Amino acid sequence: MKILAAALLGLLFGAGLLLSGMTDPARVIGFLDVAGAWNPALALVMGSAVVVALPAFAFVRRTGKSIPGEPVRLPNRFNLTPALVLGAAIFGVGWGLVGLCPGPSLVVLSLSPIHVGVFVAALIVGLWIGGQVIAADPNDVTILHGTEDIIV
Amino acid sequence: MSVVVPAMLENGFLQSALGGVLIGGAAAGLLLINGRIAGISGLLTGAISPKPQAFQWAFLLGLLAAGAIAGLSGRTASVALAAQTLPILAAAGLLVGFGACLGGGCTSGHGVCGLANLSLRSLVATVTFMTTAGLTVFVTRHLPGARGALKLAGLE
Structure with missing residues (x-):
């Protein structure tokens, strides 16, 4: 049942990305291009998504549990590290280069299998290399992330 | 209204806001039902790890x-995709994947879930990647x- 729910939620998430414009790199670049023909519409994607998700996170922070009653561990919220900033900075360069981030790339994979296929393959390699770098110094894992759920 | 609504549609404001509602609703659902964060790079990392979980593959599928x-x-795919060269797409994918792993999340994990969780880490990450992307x-x-x-x- 929970697996089916996850599949339907993935479908909903993907539909949201398609509707929002996040799956069109031209729109994404237009949003990031403050010095050009700036279209701020995509700020509303993050804005409304955060507002809708806020109560769910507040509920889980308060109760420590999901609705089925299982314990939920949320990622560390306050542990600022060099890796966080460096990683986010590198991520942003890649995002700005073509206007694709991981979620939208998976959504449009079937629509542009060759171009997006290359991006997704490289994305997976990049995630793997990052995992190797972190694993090379296990002591840093807690410093970098604070929890075993390495990626939020 | 008769003037404002078409103008908002044309610029994509309504679609963006409504799309965000669906994204936020899905993220809330995955947290409340599965107890997990809808961060796509994290789900992808889990799905291709030696110990993948069914919910990760279900969400990604x-x-x-x-x-x-x-x-x-x-x-159809955005024409902006076909306009990119394959080496540029590969370089961007590598940077996005490596950065998301090192930074502990991507646009969905930090930008949606983390901010909704009032996380200082995610705020710093989001401001950082928005800045470098810009x-x-x-x-x-x-x-x-x-x-x-x-x-x-040789990238273009």
Whole structure:
């Protein structure tokens, strides 16, 4: 049942990305291009998504549990590290280069299998290399992330 | 209203806001039902790890299905995708993947879930990647030498 729910939620998430414009790199670049023909519409994607998700996170922070009653561990919220900033900075360069981030790339994979296929393959390699770098110094894992759920 | 609504549709404001509602609703659902964070790079890392979990693949297959269904109903890929060279796409994918791993999340994990969780880490990450993404667009779109340098490097 929970697996089916996850599949339907993935479908909903993907539909949201398609509707929002996040799956069109031209729109994404237009949003990031403050010095050009700036279209701020995509700020509303993050804005409304955060507002809708806020109560769910507040509920889980308060109760420590999901609705089925299982314990939920949320990622560390306050542990600022060099890796966080460096990683986010590198991520942003890649995002700005073509206007694709991981979620939208998976959504449009079937629509542009060759171009997006290359991006997704490289994305997976990049995630793997990052995992190797972190694993090379296990002591840093807690410093970098604070929890075993390495990626939020 | 009769003037405002078409103008908002034309610029994509309504679609963006409504799309965000669906994204936030899905993230809330995954947290409340499965107790997990809808960070796509994290789900992807888990799905290809030696110990993948069924919910990770289910959610990711849902994402893939959304695009496939849209394709069946006539949606085509943005022309902006075909305009990119494969080396640039590969470089961008590597940077996005490596950065998301090192930074502990991507647009969905930090930008949606983390901010909704009132996480300082995610706020710092989101401001950082928005800034470097904006700078990257500025350099590649507005500095005349940048395109030439990419061509020289064999990336364009």
